[in-house]
Amino acid sequence: MPNLIILVSVPIFVAVTLQYLYRNFTQDRAWNHIPTHEFEDGDNSRDRYVRDLKDLLESGYRKYSKQGLPFKVKIPIGGYSVRYRVVLPKDHLEEMKHLSNNTFSWALASAVIFAQDFTGAPPRGPWSGKALRVGIHQNLGDITKKLDQQIDMYFGTHLPQNSSMIMSIRFMDFFVPAIANITSSLLVDERLSSNPEWIQQTCDFAVNRYKSADDVRAYPPLLAALVAPLIPSVRQLRKSRRYVKEQMTPLYEDMKMRQNSGILSKEKCRKGAFGFEWLWGGAPDDVTLDDFSDTMMRTLIASIHTTAKTISVALIDLLSQPQYMDELRREAMEATEFDGSIDIEKLFKMDCFLKESQRLTPVFLLTMNRIVTQSYTFKVSGTSMPVGTMTTAATAAIATDPDTFGIDSNCFDGSRFQRLRLSNKAGESALKMGMATEDSLGFGLGSQACPGRFFAVNQIKLMLAKFLTRWELTLEKNGQKWLGGRPKYEYYDFSVVAPAEYGMLLRRREII
Ligand code: HEM
Ligand SMILES: *[C@@H]1O[C@H](CO)[C@@H](O)[C@H](O)[C@H]1NC(C)=O
Ligand SMILES: *[C@@H]1O[C@H](CO)[C@@H](O)[C@H](O)[C@H]1NC(C)=O
Numbered sequence: 287m288p289n290l291i292i293l294v295s296v297p298i299f300v301a302v303t304l305q306y307l308y309r310n311f312t313q314d315r316a317w318n319h320i321p322t323h324e325f326e327d328g329d330n331s332r333d334r335y336v337r338d339l340k341d342l343l344e345s346g347y348r349k350y351s352k353q354g355l356p357f358k359v360k361i362p363i364g365g366y367s368v369r370y371r372v373v374l375p376k377d378h379l380e381e382m383k384h385l386s387n388n389t390f391s392w393a394l395a396s397a398v399i400f401a402q403d404f405t406g407a408p409p410r411g412p413w414s415g416k417a418l419r420v421g422i423h424q425n426l427g428d429i430t431k432k433l434d435q436q437i438d439m440y441f442g443t444h445l446p447q448n449s450s451m452i453m454s455i456r457f458m459d460f461f462v463p464a465i466a467n468i469t470s471s472l473l474v475d476e477r478l479s480s481n482p483e484w485i486q487q488t489c490d491f492a493v494n495r496y497k498s499a500d501d502v503r504a505y506p507p508l509l510a511a512l513v514a515p516l517i518p519s520v521r522q523l524r525k526s527r528r529y530v531k532e533q534m535t536p537l538y539e540d541m542k543m544r545q546n547s548g549i550l551s552k553e554k555c556r557k558g559a560f561g562f563e564w565l566w567g568g569a570p571d572d573v574t575l576d577d578f579s580d581t582m583m584r585t586l587i588a589s590i591h592t593t594a595k596t597i598s599v600a601l602i603d604l605l606s607q608p609q610y611m612d613e614l615r616r617e618a619m620e621a622t623e624f625d626g627s628i629d630i631e632k633l634f635k636m637d638c639f640l641k642e643s644q645r646l647t648p649v650f651l652l653t654m655n656r657i658v659t660q661s662y663t664f665k666v667s668g669t670s671m672p673v674g675t676m677t678t679a680a681t682a683a684i685a686t687d688p689d690t691f692g693i694d695s696n697c698f699d700g701s702r703f704q705r706l707r708l709s710n711k712a713g714e715s716a717l718k719m720g721m722a723t724e725d726s727l728g729f730g731l732g733s734q735a736c737p738g739r740f741f742a743v744n745q746i747k748l749m750l751a752k753f754l755t756r757w758e759l760t761l762e763k764n765g766q767k768w769l770g771g772r773p774k775y776e777y778y779d780f781s782v783v784a785p786a787e788y789g790m791l792l793r794r795r796e797i798i
């Protein structure tokens with residue numbers, strides 16, 4: 287019997303391996319016309335790519351993109367079904383930013399990057415981005431007011447309220463549940479957002495979507511399919527997806543019923559108070575429960591971890607460089623109304639500080655990831671992209687380009703964007719935090735840019751303003767006061783590593 291198993295499995299294994307090698311061979315040839323960029327010192331190990339991608343992209347960008355040429359870098363991480371990332375120069379991004387997903391598919395790219403076939407993470411659907419963008423755009427004033435109140439409530443019950451009590455928090459441990467709670471209270475209905483189990487699950491899957499993808503990609507593609515169902519983070523993610531569906535069922539059925547009986551118009555939904563209504567307002571009439579609940583799960587995944595990392599990095603940047611503290615605190619106090627709410631329009635210096643923080647430490651080194659589904663030849667360079675090419679934008683490398691930002695382009699300057707904006711009144715608004723331009727790709731660019739970016743930016747500004755006005759803050763690393771200056775942030779593949787060792791000590795200020 288064991289002999290029979292060996293007799294059958296060996297040829298299958300050999301056939302699969304040969305097919306895999308053949309595919310890699312033909313793949314390599316199809317991309318021969320695009321130069322490959324490697325580490326110049328010759329160490330091109332997997333670990334090097336995982337840890338040092340930022341430097342590799344920066345040197346590649348300076349070498350090739352400056353001459354208007356795309357270049358490619360290897361993806362040495364298992365589990366990806368593509369072998370290269372093709373990094374496009376800025377003018378190429380401009381050309382493709384509005385091309386439909388039928389040529390440059392973000393849905394496929396997202397499936398590949400998040401190893402979706404293996405992890406069972408919900409897919410990036412075609413209608414949700416626009417639905418969310420329209421909903422947030424139409425209701426931003428109300429959203430900001432509600433965010434302000436929810437943050438007050440959350441900080442009021444989770445942080446010290448008098449000067450005799452001090453408290454130490456770790457950024458990620460604090461922000462992930464805080465943002466899950468606050469974001470949930472705006473995106474799903476109150477029944478769910480007040481349910482501790484829902485918040486717990488939301489925190490879990492927001493983190494687990496990334497973890498499960500990393501766990502799967504630790505294996506080569508051939509093994510990943512076999513191993514995935516056994517990986518704990520993957521099992522947890524699949525369970526969460528079923529949980530979200532269960533919880534969304536009554537909400538979905540209620541909306542469906544009201545829509546069928548004519549009480550509910552799409553127009554009214556788009557002006558609703560909650561994210562699930564905006565989504566419904568932009569969903570196809572025959573949207574299924576699975577599609578709707580997956581969309582909600584993806585939206586929460588897209589919003590929580592990204593926002594938590596961005597505000598953690600911003601706080602580390604600020605508290606490790608105390609020279610910026612006084613002016614930002616003064617501005618935040620001046621923006622505070624009598625009822626404690628914040629007028630975020632007045633947070634000009636904070637906006638500039640956040641923009642600088644994101645410029646140097648974006649959550650993602652690469653954005654605008656796409657997979658080419660119909661061969662395309664760029665008009666700007668004549669370079670052809672065969673079917674199956676993964677294209678991307680070197681977000682961090684572009685944001686540290688000395689031709690754009692000067693010789694100190696790799697140094698932190700909290701006033702940089704103040705100067706840029708004050709000296710360029712006409713182009714001023716394009717330099718605001720959250721605006722997507724070809725020099726500022728942290729939220730993507732064009733029709734597929736992050737639909738939640740102003741939601742995120744306003745939430746971050748409100749939280750920071752409240753921290754600054756109400757508490758004295760001391761930066762800590764592993765629970766000890768940190769005096770080491772602005773730390774070097776680490777990346778894992780193309781995502782910033784959550785700065786989990788950092789946190790802060792809070793002591794309530796007497797005067798507000
Ligand atoms: C600072 C925090 C955030 C960052 C850095 C960020 C960044 C991004 C980026 C780079 C993309 C991909 C754009 C592309 O394909 O070119 C994206 C997509 C998306 N973002 Fe954000 N985002 C943040 C917060 C949010 C928030 C708060 C929401 C929701 C309220 C949100 C919802 C989405 C959605 C729905 C997508 C579409 C892709 C998908 O379904 O996975 N994001 N975001
Ligand atoms: C592009 O989007 C459409 C819906 O807008 C979808 O049906 C199609 O599958 C997508 N194509 C690819 C290649 O992702
Ligand atoms: C969310 O935070 C509020 C305070 O703002 C709290 O009353 C509520 O219980 C929290 N929700 C959950 C589910 O923990």
Ligand SMILES: *[C@@H]1O[C@H](CO)[C@@H](O)[C@H](O)[C@H]1NC(C)=O
Nearest residue numbers: 445446447448449450451452
């Ligand atoms: C300060 O607040 C804590 C809880 O936040 C409370 O236990 C304590 O009694 C308060 N102390 C004073 C002096 O009000």
